[in-house]
Amino acid sequence: MSWKKTIAAAALTAAVSATVVSAVSAATPVTVKKAKPPVVAAAPINVMSTNYLINGADALIHTITLNGKKLVSVGDLAVALGADFSFKGNNVSVELNGHIVKLTTNSDKFTVDGVQQKLPAAVKNVQYRNFIDMDMYLKGLGVTVTTDASGTTWIDADLLPEADSAQWIGDGKLLVAHDTEAGSFKSIVDVKTGEHRILTDNTEIAELVVSPDGKKAAYTDSQGAVWVMDLGLETSKKVSDDASIKPELVWSPDQTAIYFLNSEKSNSIKKLNLADGKISTILDDKKDYKENLQVSADGKVFTYQQNTMSKVTDPGATEGQDVVDDGLTIDPSAATTNICQFVNDPSIKDNAPVQLTNSTDDKMFVKAMADGNSVVYIKVGADEKTKSVLNSVMKDKTVKTLFGDQDVLQAVFAGNNKWYLLTGGPTGKNLIYEFDAVAVTSKQLYTVSDSVSDIIAQGSSLAIIDNGIIYAQVNGKWRPVSR
CATH class of the missing domain: 2.130.10.10 (YVTN repeat-like/Quinoprotein amine dehydrogenase)
Structure with a gap:
């Protein structure tokens, strides 16, 4: 056998051996791990600025929408309402008009004046702000939410109680x-x-009759005596001791008589x-x-x-x-x-x-x-x-x-x-x-x-x-x- 044939035979033998080994290896069972799906980051929560009428003034409040529910910034509303606001870690306390609201980040429970209540959505922290359901938050603080005839929503922290009657006394003021x-x-x-401000809580005064210039008001007491009140100074002076019944009082146009x-x-x-x-x-x-x-x-x-x-x-x-x-x-x-x-x-x-x-x-x-x-x-x-x-x-x-x-x-x-x-x-x-x-x-x-x-x-x-x-x-x- 020539040296060329010897080399060719050796090469063929090596090739066949390699093929047999590969075939045997392929037949051996192999455990294959499935690849993990790529991690998809949660969509960022979009923080918006929404304008509200709070205590009669425009106020921009940060809001978010979570699962179709609008939540408002706890701190923004507290500041706009003039409430006392404090926090320690994840715990927040807000105080207004004698009411205390306490809440915790990521919790769907909060307390109003010490009584625990359930929120429709958990408090959410986004961009270092806590967001909460507005209706329950405002109700807990005793805040009045009113929608007027035009559809405008007003948020007020300190409104007068229900009124029976009112009259203008000038300078954009009402006597109620x-x-x-x-x-x-x-x-x-x-x-x-x-x-x-409270002008008087004297229950004997059935009606205050305002003077033409809006600065004074006349009234009778339970004895029939006539008094004149200075609406600015909140002082009253008796002008007649006559005890006869006086169903109606009327000022003279020049304010010299009643x-x-x-x-x-x-x-x-x-x-x-x-x-x-x-x-x-x-x-x-x-x-x-x-x-x-x-x-x-x-x-x-x-x-x-x-x-x-x-x-x-x-x-x-x-x-x-x-x-x-x-x-x-x-x-x-x-x-x-x-x-x-x-x-x-x-x-x-x-x-x-x-x-x-x-x-x-x-x-x-x-x-x-x-x-x-x-x-x-x-x-x-x-x-x-x-x-x-x-x-x-x-x-x-x-x-x-x-x-x-x-x-x-x-x-x-x-x-x-x-x-x-x-x-x-x-x-x-x-x-x-x-x-x-x-x-x-x-x-x-x-x-x-x-x-x-x-x-x-x-x-x-x-x-x-x-x-x-x-x-x-x-x-x-x-x-x-x-x-």
Whole structure:
């Protein structure tokens, strides 16, 4: 065998050996580990800045959305509300208005004044901020959340209690009357800032009658004495010890006197001179049940409503009449209210009141103009199908309708010939109109809930009461000033 053949044979033998070894190795079982799937990082939680109206001011609050639920920054809201805020590690404490909220990062439980509650979502820490369910957080702190007629949400830490009535006293301030379970009191609130203070908690004061300049208020105590309160100094001075019953007090335009209806049946008009405390009689015609006394700018023309009560008769009266417990019957159809005027001028011979209207319809929100030449009022519809309209009656007894486009619920004179009207509207809604009594033109301003019961207006200042909550027009928005 040549050396070439010897080398070729050796190479072939090596190749065959390698092939056999490879085949044997391939037949041997081998355990193969599956590769782990790549780790996918959780999608980052997007932190947004959301604008809220807090205590009457715009505030940017950091928010996140987690599983479709919006959570708010615990610290941002605490600072905006003026709350005390502290933390230690994962534990956070927030205190406001006597309430203490405690929470822990990643926990779905928190405590309100020591009582544990469950959150709809656990507290989440993102970018060194704790985020929590806003509704439960604010409720725990005793914060009021209100949505106004325009859909704007207001968050307020310190609102007045539910209001019964209110009146403007100038400078964007309202004098508010409250009647709560804890007692009645009066307060003053600045509608722009929300700042408020209790004026008096004297339960003997049924009503404060504000002076024309808005700086003073008159009232009677339980003994009938007349007092004048300085609304700025919060001090009161007795101006009359007269103990007679005074159902209504009215300031003279120059603020030198207070007029009042006298006696339990309001059958006379009297004048209290504030300089010396002397009382004089303006009218004593012996006709009972006067109300809504008003005085002209010159102090001479006195306008009021004269009421006639229901007729009470003996048993056996017409069928269908109501029967009272003692067997007497009452005829409510005999009850009427009409508008009268009396000119206090000694030179007029046989001077007597003049009845301007002579009708059986109800008359509400009667307002005499400053010159005494006309009186505006709402003529109430006879039934639910008949609209109530805004009428006026002149000194010559001429009656005309000023506004009858909608069912008029309330009419408030704001000065300078301007009226605000609350009327019925579409289902579930009321409307607010501005009405010019001289030009006899109207303009719809707002659509509000049909639960709005009162308009409070003076000049360009406007507020409403909706289910006991006062909303004031501030920069085009209805700001809540009570809860």
